[in-house]
Amino acid sequence: xxxxxxxxxxxxxxxxxxxxxxxxxxxxxxxxxxxxxxxxxxxxxxxxxxxxxxxxxxxxxxxxxxxxxxxxxxxxxxxxxxxxxxxxxxxxxxxxxxxxxxxxxxxxxxxxxxxxxxxxxxxxxxxxxxxxxxxxxxxxxxxxxxxxxxxxxxxxxxxxxxxxxxxxxxxxxxxxxxxxxxxxxxxxxxxxxxxxxxxxxxxxxxxxxxxxxxxxxxxxxxxxxxxxxxxxxxxxxxxxxxxxxxxxxxxxxxxxxxxxxxxx
Numbered sequence: 515x516x517x518x519x520x521x522x523x524x525x526x527x528x529x530x531x532x533x534x535x536x537x538x539x540x541x542x543x544x545x546x547x548x549x550x551x552x553x554x555x556x557x558x559x560x561x562x563x564x565x566x567x568x569x570x571x572x573x574x575x576x577x578x579x580x581x582x583x584x585x586x587x588x589x590x591x592x593x594x595x596x597x598x599x600x601x602x603x604x605x606x607x608x609x610x611x612x613x614x615x616x617x618x619x620x621x622x623x624x625x626x627x628x629x630x631x632x633x634x635x636x637x638x639x640x641x642x643x644x645x646x647x648x649x650x651x652x653x654x655x656x657x658x659x660x661x662x663x664x665x666x667x668x669x670x671x672x673x674x675x676x677x678x679x680x681x682x683x684x685x686x687x688x689x690x691x692x693x694x695x696x697x698x699x700x701x702x703x704x705x706x707x708x709x710x711x712x713x714x715x716x717x718x719x720x721x722x723x724x725x726x727x728x729x730x731x732x733x734x735x736x737x738x739x740x741x742x743x744x745x746x747x748x749x750x751x752x753x754x755x756x757x758x759x760x761x762x763x764x765x766x767x768x769x770x771x772x773x774x775x776x777x778x
Contacts, residue, residue: 531672534562538676542683551687552652555680556585559654562676563669566658567636573609573650591634608641608653614674615641618664620657640665642673646681654680714755721748 560568567586574580620639636657
């Protein structure tokens, strides 16, 4: 996942920095889609500290990464770099601590595992966890300021502040998606109930009336076959509606399972 968010060139004044952080907080709390929230956080982190590259890793239950959102690298560059990482090296080290990691030269750090052959070379590193009420929601990774200088203490403080805002935004987006899924599930239940208690019963009643009428009047063989064909069509309609109801329930269960995988 990647965007081409422009990076301002002169964020040196305190006023500019505070304004950027204020805009960042507004932007990430306004977005309620979880994927877009993660991308916005990543783009803004890169902008705030003038980094060449930024990423946001979402941890899985096995100590690795189940999602890795980037800013500053295009899809082709990501693909040629070996695809998304799985949480090894410094990325994995940040998964094991609640502290930030700031390095002038990541290649000299013993936790680094190097880069794939076509991966862009990176040197400066800043990693900050995103934590809410003791739960790790993700990690922010930034590399190589545009001025080629190491990340400063001010950069670290700025990204820590952003991570605090990001934790709230991610929690809000997750809650919003949960509420949407609950609403969709209830709507599916309502539709299924109306189909079962209303439409199916009505079609079944029509079929019963036709069966009764067939026994009350003499019919030729051709007429009897036509009657039977109509009754067969009605029975097929009932079965089709029942299958549709089963599909509604299956979609709800699959959605719940996917949500559990994302949360876990």
